[in-house]
Amino acid sequence: MAPQVLGVLVRRFRDFAAAEDAVQEALVAAAFQWPREGVPENPRGWLIQVASRRMTDQVRSDAARRRREVAAAARGQVAPEAGREDAGEQDDTLMLLLLCCHPALTPSSTIALTLRAVGGLTTAEIARAFLVPEATMAQRISRAKQSIKASGVPFRMPEGEERGVRLRAVLHVLYLIFNEGYTASAGAELRRPELSAEAIRLARMVHKLLPEDGEAAGLLALMLLTDARRAARTGPDGELIPLTKQDRALWDRGQIAEGIGLLSAALPKGPAGAYLLQAAIAAVHDEAARPEDTDWPQILALYELLLGLSGNPMVALNHAIAAAMVGGPRKGLELLEALEADGRLAGHHRLDAVRGHLLEMAGEHARAVECYRAAAGRTTNLPERNYLLGQAARLSEGAAGT
Numbered sequence: 313m314a315p316q317v318l319g320v321l322v323r324r325f326r327d328f329a330a331a332e333d334a335v336q337e338a339l340v341a342a343a344f345q346w347p348r349e350g351v352p353e354n355p356r357g358w359l360i361q362v363a364s365r366r367m368t369d370q371v372r373s374d375a376a377r378r379r380r381e382v383a384a385a386a387r388g389q390v391a392p393e394a395g396r397e398d399a400g401e402q403d404d405t406l407m408l409l410l411l412c413c414h415p416a417l418t419p420s421s422t423i424a425l426t427l428r429a430v431g432g433l434t435t436a437e438i439a440r441a442f443l444v445p446e447a448t449m450a451q452r453i454s455r456a457k458q459s460i461k462a463s464g465v466p467f468r469m470p471e472g473e474e475r476g477v478r479l480r481a482v483l484h485v486l487y488l489i490f491n492e493g494y495t496a497s498a499g500a501e502l503r504r505p506e507l508s509a510e511a512i513r514l515a516r517m518v519h520k521l522l523p524e525d526g527e528a529a530g531l532l533a534l535m536l537l538t539d540a541r542r543a544a545r546t547g548p549d550g551e552l553i554p555l556t557k558q559d560r561a562l563w564d565r566g567q568i569a570e571g572i573g574l575l576s577a578a579l580p581k582g583p584a585g586a587y588l589l590q591a592a593i594a595a596v597h598d599e600a601a602r603p604e605d606t607d608w609p610q611i612l613a614l615y616e617l618l619l620g621l622s623g624n625p626m627v628a629l630n631h632a633i634a635a636a637m638v639g640g641p642r643k644g645l646e647l648l649e650a651l652e653a654d655g656r657l658a659g660h661h662r663l664d665a666v667r668g669h670l671l672e673m674a675g676e677h678a679r680a681v682e683c684y685r686a687a688a689g690r691t692t693n694l695p696e697r698n699y700l701l702g703q704a705a706r707l708s709e710g711a712a713g714t
Contacts, residue, residue, distance in 0.1 A: 314339060315430045315510075317359045319404025322411065325367050329457040332429060334366035335359070405430060406517050413481035415474070416459050422481050423488060424449060425456040430514075431489040431507060440497045440692065482518060483531050483587065486511045490535050494542075498692035502546055508539055519574075529578040530588030536571035537594035540564040552699040556603040568598045589618045608637040625656040629666055641673035661690035665700060677707045 314335055321331035338359045352358040412426035427433045439449035493507025515532040522528045544558035575591050584592070593614045600606040615631040628651050636644025648667055657663045668683030681704045688700035 315405045319408035334363040338363035413478040421456040426485040502695040526578045527585045533571040533574035534591040536567045540567035552695045641670040661687040
């Protein structure tokens with residue numbers, strides 16, 4: 313709801329930073345008033361009205377606007393934008409996404425600003441995702457807001473080539489938001505389902521806007537095929553359950569069917585991009601009735617195609633896993649050595665976790681225990697940490713019993 317409120321204020325007042333502050337103040341007011349007075353019939357409209365009042369106080373020089381806002385507030389009315397229903401109407405969240413993907417911003421600033429304004433992530437969470445200090449990320453977001461304000465670009469749907477450029481950035485942002493929701497970068501819970509759900513909702517909107525765009529379809533398919541495993545990923549106490557141990561009867565077959573349908577319709581239309589290839593990999597996993605039925609040679613081939621499109625070190629890490637499943641753990645460990653020399657994943661817990669898994673496959677349990685413990689010490693997600701420590705304890709107990 314907050315991104316939609318922010319979108320309305322940015323469109324009306326043309327001041328991104330001030331609008332974000334006003335929305336935060338309105339949310340604080342709601343936290344105090346709603347428990348005492350009850351949730352209003354139109355919560356979104358209430359937040360817009362309160363935030364608009366805050367904005368009106370900050371733009372006193374605009375006398376005409378101030379009179380309109382004060383008069384509307386005095387009559388107890390909600391501004392037209394606040395009172396409309398979501399169904400069948402423009403969603404300001406999508407236009408807010410497009411505004412955040414401003415051509416004056418660097419790609420990293422675009423993603424950071426959108427994660428903050430639309431995804432609702434904290435600056436600290438975004439900093440962890442970018443592997444930079446929190447202070448650096450705070451400065452980056454602040455500069456991005458000022459750049460948008462200085463540009464004077466109207467809050468409207470971009471057209472033509474500009475829309476295509478902005479939407480490419482939007483897809484990447486939604487991908488990151490979904491990933492943060494699917495596996496949280498920090499905290500006591502493995503996932504943040506509200507973020508994943510919002511990313512899927514927005515991805516549906518983008519696909520509806522560009523039904524013939526293969527990457528828009530691929531991203532939505534990837535999200536659906538991945539999210540379909542959500543119910544099986546955690547146990548009764550929120551503990552992490554790895555893919556090979558999941559009860560596949562709990563997977564959402566409706567989501568899998570929808571994702572495969574999108575994938576099947578998009579693949580024949582042209583060269584597959586990164587999202588379509590990732591969706592294809594997810595589909596191979598989802599179509600396997602049992603872990604041992606997984607077509608790892610096909611997954612390896614898809615990762616090799618993906619490596620040709622993306623220099624992302626996480627893709628290389630997953631490629632190493634697939635290579636190990638096809639060619640044995642030594643092959644995967646060789647690829648990890650090259651990836652470690654690259655330096656971009658230095659200190660990342662997933663590198664140690666994968667190395668621990670491959671060493672365990674190779675029978676080198678003592679070294680695997682060291683890697684699992686190192687990975688546990690580097691992750692800030694509690695269920696991941698507990699899982700990794702559990703893996704280390706299991707191998708240690710096995711060694712003690714022999």
